[in-house]
Amino acid sequence: MALSLQVIYPIEDGTRFDHAYYANTHMPLVGEHMGAHIDKVLVTKGLAGGPDQPPATYAIATMVFADKAAMDAAMAKAGPVMADIPNFTDTRPQILIGEVIG
Template identity: 65%
Template sequence: MAVSLQVLYPISDGTTFDFDYYTSTHFAIVGEHMGEHVESMLVTKGLAGGPDVPPGYHAVASLVFADQDALNAAMEVAGPVLADIPKFTNVQPQMLIGEVLS
């Protein structure tokens, strides 16, 4: 069964996020190190948390893997990806691993 890894970057006072670096450099690092294991990836930039509500997240990245083994293989080589995070944000990302239902 397919599994997903979602990486959420919450907004709080004093947090920063460099979208230019994230899209131009970090995406390439993810592709270089984890890409062969990823079936698809969707990245969303937070615009709002609802009508007239500011966003709660700078961004959410959703990566889909064929199965748990593929996710495990990707995580084994994710060191450079994780080490790159402080280059575009001072946020401690939250992660959610889940079973893809649809």
């Protein structure tokens, strides 16, 4: 069963998020350390929360894994990726792990 791991970066008062660093440095780190175990990656930059509404999130990264073993293997290699988070944001990421159903 395929699983997804979503990392959601909420916009909160007083927080920052460097989209250029995230795209050009952080996501390549994800590929370098975890990529061998990831089937697909999608990163979405928040633009709006609906018509005439500001976004609630800076970005959402979605990684799809073939199964739990692949996700566990990727997470075992995630140390450098996790350590890099303060370099581009000071918001507290939220995590959603789920079964891919569609």
